[in-house]
Amino acid sequence: MNTKLSDSDVVELEVVVVATHDAADGIRAFDFARVDGEPMPPWNPGAHIDLLLTPGLERQYSLCGDPNQLETWRVAVLREPESRGGSEWVHERLAEGDKLRIRGPRNNFPLVEASEYIFIAGGIGITPLLPMIAECEAKGRPWTLTYGGRSPSSMGFTHIESEYDGKVTLWPQDSRGLIDLAALLNTPRDGAAVYCCGPGVLLDAVEKSCEHWPDGSLHLERFRPKAGALDGVSRSFEIELDQTGLVLTVGENESIVDVLDKAGVEVPTSCREGTCGTCETVVLDGIPDHRDSFLNDFERDSNEVMMVCCSRAKCDRLVLDL
Template sequence: MPQEPSRPANGGADTVELLVRRVDRVGDDTIALVLADAAGRELPAWKPGAHIDLVLNETLTRQYSLCGDPDDRSAWRLGILREPKSRGGSEYLHDRVEPGSRLLARGPRNHFELRDSERYEFVAGGIGITPILPMIRQVAATGAEWRLLYGGRRRTSMAFLDELETYGDRVLVRPQDEFGLLDLTGFLADAPAGSAVYCCGPEPLIAATETVCAARPALRLHVERFTPVALPDDASDTEFEVECAESGLTVSVPPGTSILQAVREAGIEVLSSCSEGTCGTCETDVLEGTPEHRDSVLTPEERKAGESMMICVSRCRGRRLVLDL
């Protein structure tokens, strides 16, 4: 088992030791892990859209969306797709984890929160269904209007179809080998103004959904990405300084070096995971200065406020930042 890390400068949730209760096959290349607290305690509370970090070894930490029932504090459930081009996380979990295995986890964290709305339009592609499942469960319980458009390469590869069948014709299952690419324009054409659109899946699906919703500004789009976004056209790579207010250190961040790298080299331990700006683990409060956001986590409103940043990828618009590190 990996050793529990020391408390990082940017805080973060405590590490929990988990016991694998079950490993269920839920799609051709997808398993569901059902996890309990190894000591028999209640697990931390969470809300739809949350994810946890699984600490698989000293160098391998990966994020997975919680897709079980938030009201059940005795167990967490994760959907894990075997990714042929993965960096080792999905392979590890598919090949080395079985009932009785123990894992370390951090979290939950939530940058994909379910907001109140009278109507929801859910769009999921492949394993992107995982954060959507508990959202649907909650929305269905409240009586709000909703629909789901769910795509995948083929029907047998699409996870959790048996659960979704219980919702009847609110769920549109559209495997690509039967229907082609998802008809996002048609699906959202009659969505009333003010509808909340939640999308998770591969980058081409998210980009296409953003394009459709850009033509319908009255729709409120929320997305969660698995891969980093492209750098903005005006992205800079100049040197700047970071003052670490809590630690009392000031470090230079040269071109080609991230803030995360620079502060770690200065001896400040910071909690991080993906190093791509997609997970939110390294989020750090900004006390002074203007961040140049390059993450895939913060909303446009949060970017404009500039109150926090993902220091694994984002930089400074100027010469100096003061961070709560």
């Protein structure tokens, strides 16, 4: 089915907002087209893009339109009062006719081959699942969606309930409480894939509920760090860049990326908090102190890669493939 897009697929474009509409209370959708009039780059379900809002302010949003329609790209943005300013900027200042730069697409949440798909969405987490569902439907793949939110008015794209009759269960919390994950995930099914996107509490609960499922069954996408992921003692350590032999010291209050930036060594970054996977770097020697919310347990245990935007070292020196 879909494969993870490589860094060579990522481009930076100047685009214009050609349409915008409210998808639900607090959710606004934006359609972008290239300023030069050329088609947008191809993408697969699960991909996200970076909106480069101002110097130092960029945010990631899932593409939620039709991958077969490349006149525009669409994202939907939830206004979050307790956010770091990105969603408020988008809601308050981005309007039809405005131009901005965007970067992408990246896909760290690809749709894998499976015998059936169990989709679970919470709030704005519905966005990356919409094109996945459309692809499953087009290819005759069995699937179901359980979609939770605070209330019906806060849940965008609820038209899918009637569009895909019998396959979608809407679960507004104000009338039904929390999604019954025990009933949904109690019995593991070989060959099935569970896809979930939404608030951290939902992702954590789904992760817990799938502990007895076969390895590789669960697929999550986080846009915020797991609770406590960035915590821990920060000690000084060294990094050695294998390609040049350069040795740099990472101080207690610095990240690896900070130190690399000062040394003029460019590593692509986006979220700077270990959720997007953009800065994934190969570790040739040493033991990382993984503080990301992107790698799975197997990848962390292998210590073959790390997120240099937030992770540190459990040893005196890390040797990186840089």
